[in-house]
Amino acid sequence: MQIRESDAVPGAYVITPHQHSDSRGAFFESLRTDLISEAIGRPFTVRQINYSVSRRNTLRGLHGVLIPPGQAKYVTCVRGAFRDIAVDLRVGSPTFGRYTVNELTAENGVAVHLTEGLGHGFLSLTDDTCICYALSTTYVPGTQFEIDPLDPELALPWDFTEPPLLSDKDARAPRLAQARADGILPHWLEAVPGDGTQHDGARHDGARYDGAGAVPSPRL
Secondary structure, X not given: OEEEEOOOOOOEEEEEOOOEEEOOEEEOOOOOHHHHHHHHOOOOOOOEEEEEEEOOOXXXXXXXXXXXXXXXXXXXXXXXXXXXXXXXXXXXXXXXXXXXXXXXXXXOOOEEEEOOOEEEEEEEOOOOEEEEEEEOOOOOOOOEEEOOOOXXXXXXXXXXXXXXXXXXXXXXXOXXXXXXXXXXXXXXXXHOOOOXXXXXHOOOOOOEEOOOOOOOOOOO
């Protein structure tokens, strides 16, 4: 697999698998935690796995987790297709408010890895789209937060052609400026070990690499 860090948002990685196809179908590796750990510069340990199933034109997000506890996530498409957007919500980050966009499908097998402090959302492009989230921490009540995915300040390129389906929670979420003023966003120095000059010990040059809570999670 090929792992590439986003030029726009440090800490967001795109993983493209090497697919092996023949007359029977195809095979590829979806997740190699050893390679992800090497790319980000520290261990990535999966503590919880979640799935969501969405109708076409469903918009979920933007969602994030406070630091602590923080939560890195590895997102893949099990069925269907969706437009995935990650936003830098780390106050003090040089790329605060910037975003990266990727299209994930069951066919292309592309995944994204998002480090702690990034916000995440997606728009489903087909009915019955199924998404898998491999998470570095278990659900901790009271640590999730939401940002308005339609915030004009962010101007995220969802590219929907009709009003999307939103949960009441996401529709009522504050805009980025309000969330920052209210102090609910994570901070860059909390998300970056050491002196804050390099996130997760990872390289920010677009380098390519080959190679226990009991409370149930809320609905996203």
